[in-house]
Structure formats: structure tokens, C-alpha cells
Amino acid sequence: MQTKAKRGRPPERADRKESILDAALACFVERGFHGTAIPQIAEKADIAAGTIYHYFDSKEALVNALYRGWKQTIAQRVFAAFPQGAPVREQFRVMWHEMVAFATAEPTAFAFIELHNHASYLDGPSLAVDRTIKDFAHAMIARAQVEGVVKPLDAWLLMELVFGAFVGMMRAHWEGRLQLDAAAIAGAEQACWDAIAAR
Amino acid sequence: MQTKAKRGRPPERADRKESILDAALACFVERGFHGTAIPQIAEKADIAAGTIYHYFDSKEALVNALYRGWKQTIAQRVFAAFPQGAPVREQFRVMWHEMVAFATAEPTAFAFIELHNHASYLDGPSLAVDRTIKDFAHAMIARAQVEGVVKPLDAWLLMELVFGAFVGMMRAHWEGRLQLDAAAIAGAEQACWDAIAAR
């Protein structure tokens, strides 16, 4: 059933690109990349399907823009907060809380980034941006090992353990299996430090 | 009216259901549920696409069968190895190594189960089977807390941290970012115990 109704410019609305990215984020998290249709994104963004192609070349370009954008956002945030000269124990604490703050403020974006890690539709540049935080955390741990405050295991292993623990906690939280208050978050942070700390 | 072309029964070949499940597992891990086409599975299994429908009612029924099957396999394996009367420290170690053994022996199955957690195409029975191992690990931790050997934080939180750390480690391993030898595995196990252990 078609309506010959209104075409052309609709009532002014800025941020079109932004609303497309938001809608796409929500859809991709909910149903995955291949499970999301462009018209679904358009509907959620309250625009026409064709409009998406004024801002992004393709569906793939859209996921990649989303992925890169959020990955950079979180990296910048963590780097900005990082206390350069502070003791490792303090650096660890700050990173942890910064990550929690991000994952709490932008749960969908965080879920998106975690779920879409290494997906086949991510292009080279996206994958490149991918490693920054983990590289950074690895470096921090490696420095701490030199000081002898962290276990002398492979620093990459320790980093993945802590990162995994963090993601596991957040995922359980999104999925409603876990309440998180300040005490729990701080307790978890301490537990993760204990995991890597030299005894 | 169909073409009179040659179709029909080809030379015998056993294990068809098994080879479908194997092929589907590999495809789903590689490209996700929606990213995998039935003909791709068929090709990998070296059968005709239609044959899949003799064994499974639909693509959804296939993922669910896969999910349930592997989830049960791993649960049974962990439960069978669990040392009932042993000290918690020992129980923890056994579970850890059992999980590693499974994830190493069946990396694709393990990846599949982790990636497809809580996906929208999983049906009720599949989701029901989902909680068994985590419930079990939670109970173990809760018992240890009574003994005072584990931190007095929310046992669910501790469980998710350890589980997350484990998954993080295994994922880094599949993705080639991490070498895992016996020492690394044992070191990681100790680190995870340190995470939850009372100081």
C-alpha cells in the first residue's frame, strides 16, 4: 500500500548522522550485524532508508564508523584520566574505574565493542584501532613487573585475565545477573589486583 | 513442474547428522548465526542443502541443538571430574583445568558457546541448560566463603570475575594473541584463586 505523501525535506532536524549511529548501535547490539536490516535502523532513527546512504557508503562502512568511533572514545577517555607519575597500584585503580565509568555511562556502546571484536566485517583501520587500550594496559603491567609488584607471568596473560574479568563482570551486569554498587566495583577492582599482584 | 534433471540418492555416507553439526559449528563461530547461510553449512558438510532439513526443522533448530549439545557436554565433563569431598582450593583447581581441557580440546565448540550466550534465536530449553555450570561454580564459591577462605563479596560477582578471566584468556589464545603452556595455565589458575581468596 503506497502513499504519494510528503517527500523532500522534512521538518528541520540536525544530528542526522548522530541519530543514525545511535540507532545502528542499538540494533547491532540487539540483533547483530547480519541480523539487522538497514530499514530497521532507518525506522529507529526516524529517517528514510535511503538517507543512511548520504552519510555512509554501505552497511559495512556504518559498522566500521561506529566501531572506530567508540573505540577511540573509550581510549581517549582512559588515556586522559591516566595518572602518569602515580604508583602502579593507583594507575590500575584509575583505569579500572574509568573503564567501569565508561561501561556504565555507555552500556550499549561497550557491549557493541565487546560483541563485535574481530568480526569479519570490520576493516583494516578498525582492527588497527582495536589494540590501543590493551597495549596500554599491557605496558602498565609490564612496568609493574619490573618493580616486582606484579607476578612474573606473561604480562599479556595477566592483562587478558584482568580484562576478561572486567568484561565478565560488566556483561553479567547488563544481562541483569549482577547488581553493581560502588562497593562491589571497588571490591572487584581489589580482587583483580590480587590476581596479578605478586604475593 | 520440475526439471527432470538427475537428483535422488547418491552413494551411501554415514554420520550425516554429525557432519552437519560440525560444519554448522564452524560456520557459526566464523560468521555468526545470521551471517551463515544454510548452503554454506551444506557445502562444508559436503551434502546437499535440503538434507539439513531431514535432520533439523530449521536453521534455528540447528543452532539450538548445537548449543544444547555442547553445553551439556561441557557440564557433564566438569561435573564428572569434580572432587566432591576435596578442599575448595582443590575443587577450584580441578574445575579450572577441566574447563581449560575442554576449551583446548574443542576450541570451536567453546567459542561457539561463549559467543552465542543469550542470543535471541536461542529458545527456552537452550537457555535453561545455560546456567548449570555457573550455578555450580557459584555454589562452590559460596561454600568457600562460609569456610572463610574466599573474600566476603557477592559470590556471583566473584564467579563472574573468574569466569570472565578464564574466557578472556581462552579467547586471547584462539585469536592467536596468547601462547598457553602448562605453566601459563597453572599460573593463571593461581592468579584467579588469588583474586577471590581472602587475604
Next chain:
Amino acid sequence: MQTKAKRGRPPERADRKESILDAALACFVERGFHGTAIPQIAEKADIAAGTIYHYFDSKEALVNALYRGWKQTIAQRVFAAFPQGAPVREQFRVMWHEMVAFATAEPTAFAFIELHNHASYLDGPSLAVDRTIKDFAHAMIARAQVEGVVKPLDAWLLMELVFGAFVGMMRAHWEGRLQLDAAAIAGAEQACWDAIAAR
């Protein structure tokens, strides 16, 4: 889901061809030729799908056998009962009641023949067998016109009117819109005679 269960000859059962024809008749009437799948027929006949191909070359061969078989049955029945020397009024009455008797005794077969008239999957021989009764009825009406007892309109037109009225009545009956008792049938017969009778 497959079972390696019983193959080969099942408990003796004669009339396999007959039960296939019966099942096919019911299915074709209910859902049409293209709407009926061979496995559905097999299930209704309580045999394996492949078995049908021992008796019929194809689905088309099956409909055609069915069509020809019933068409001949009804024709033979009508011809057998036809009172050669009797007055036309009597001949008309006999034919009418013979048709009603058949349509009542074999409602599915009658419905099948009416619904599948001139379908594209009927082959030459089937269509050839198609005309016999109508030709016969036409001849009867033409003779009656010579006697002056029937209207001097195109005999084919009169024949189609009567035949159409008969089919309309029977169809309304199968479809539950019409009760038919002996009085109704006799009344309808008289009405049809009045339709063609010279005034």
C-alpha cells in the same frame, strides 16, 4: 532426526495402488494439485513416498490416472443405467438420478472431477475421456428437440445449463449450504426439465 529402523517389506497389505489413488484423491480435492505434496499423499496412504513411484511415473501421471479412472467410472455407470427405448422425459430423469447417486456415493471423486476440469496438468488422453457424458447428454437433448419436447435453442447451451445447475446443487451440498433429500432432488430434477422443456 533419523531412525535406522525397519526398511523393506512391511506387513502384507494389498490394494497399495488403490490406497494411493484414494489418498491422492482426498488430498487433491482438499488442496489442489500443486498444493499437494507427494509425501502428504504417501502419509495419508500410510506408505513410503518412494512407493508411489512404483505405481505411477510421476505426480502428473497420478492425477491423470485418477481423473481418467473416475471419469470412466461415472460414464459407465450412467451409460449402464440409461433406458435406451424410453421416452426422453424418462431418460432425463434416469440420468439425473444416476448422476446424483454417483455424486452422493463418491462425493470426493465427483468434486475432484469438477474442480480439475481442463487443468493444465491433464494430458491428452484424460481430456479425451472428458467429453463422453456431456456428448451423450447433448445427443439426448438433440433427439428431444426433434420430437419437439425441448426448446429449440442450441442443444449444447441447454446441456450446459442443466449440467451447471446439477453441479451447482451438488457443490452447495458438499459445502454444507444445502440439505438434499429425495424430494429436493426430485424437485430439482423437475425444475431442470422445465428449464429445457418446450412450453
Next chain:
Amino acid sequence: MQTKAKRGRPPERADRKESILDAALACFVERGFHGTAIPQIAEKADIAAGTIYHYFDSKEALVNALYRGWKQTIAQRVFAAFPQGAPVREQFRVMWHEMVAFATAEPTAFAFIELHNHASYLDGPSLAVDRTIKDFAHAMIARAQVEGVVKPLDAWLLMELVFGAFVGMMRAHWEGRLQLDAAAIAGAEQACWDAIAAR
């Protein structure tokens, strides 16, 4: 991932919905509902197969729209022409000629409606619209019986006989077995009246 092949909007062409309905009508009459493939309809309508789904939710929705549309058209036409105050004999004649006029002007639509009566793919609303003309004709006959000009048989039976005769005549005409000129049509009308008229 889809091919980057050229797709998208082709040069304008109006009346798409109408041409889909026309093409579908022709196909359904020729090969039946299950015997008609959506691509066949699309080809006949000279549009892409997918376009049909912009206008109709499914193949079933398409048949139902077709059925309802034509059924209403014919009913409106008959009702509009019906001479309310005239004698029954005249009303009968008008209805008859109106039906013939419709069946002659729109032979495919008429064939479609007759062939698809009570098919399993017709939905509730379609079946509801189905009875109007027959109910109307029945009422007319019932009134005539009160006047004593029509036989005192079940009015539904008489209606079905006349309707059946009419359909039989038209069908023979479409199928090329019968020439119909004004005299034949008028003669048939008189014959049908004679069928139901009290003697």
C-alpha cells in the same frame, strides 16, 4: 555481502499495483494459486519480483485482495442495476443480464471468482464478502415464492440451480465450447426462469 551489481530505481512507471493485480489474476486463473509462482506474476506485470512485496504482504494477501476486490465490484454492479420496485420476472431478467454483462466484460475476473470459491487460502474477510450476491438472489426468489410465481421448493436450492446453470453456461463459453449471442443469452435466461417458475 551482496553483489555491488546495479540495482535501484528504474525509470518511472505508474499503475504498478494495478498491473500486479491484473497479472496475478491472469496467472491464478490459468494455473491456480499454488501453480503460480510470484516471479511469473512479476514477469507478466513487467516489474521485479520484490516489488510485489511493497504492495502486498504475501502471496496470500495478494489473492485475497484480488478476491475481495472483484467480489465487491460484481456485487456493487448487480445491486446498482437492480430494479427495486419492478416485478420479480423483471428483476430476475435484470440480474441475469447484469451478471452476463460482467462475466463478458471481465471474463478472467469472473473465472477467478468461480474457481477460487472456498479455497483454503482465502481469509475470513474474503469469505465474508463471498455471500452477498447469493444472499441477495435468494431473497429475491423467496419474495417471488410468497407471490406464488416461483415453485415452492427450498429457495436456496432454486438459487443454486440458477446460479449453477449460469456458471455452467459462462464456463462453456470461456472454454470455447459455446458461442453466446444475445438470443442465446436471452433464451438461457428464459430457460432458467422456467426452471424456477411455478407451472
Next chain:
DNA sequence: AATGAATGAGGCTTCATTCAT
């Protein structure tokens, strides 16, 4: 710039038919 009808490849699924057992 925005729209959304149109396109047509491709996805899931069905089913007529074959053939090893």
C-alpha cells in the same frame, strides 16, 4: 539534502524424484 519505491540477488525452506538397502 531527504525520500521511499523499485530492484534483484540471495536466503530459508519445500518437494518431486531417485536409488541403495
Next chain:
DNA sequence: GATGAATGAAGCCTCATTCAT
């Protein structure tokens, strides 16, 4: 002769993408 698993073409429908308005 009977079986039913296997085949693969074809059916219905979806959806990424284009482009006239």
C-alpha cells in the same frame, strides 16, 4: 516390492542499494 534418506531446483520472501522526485 518397499523404504526413506538424499538431492537440488525452485518457491516465497528479505533486504542492501539506487535514484527520480
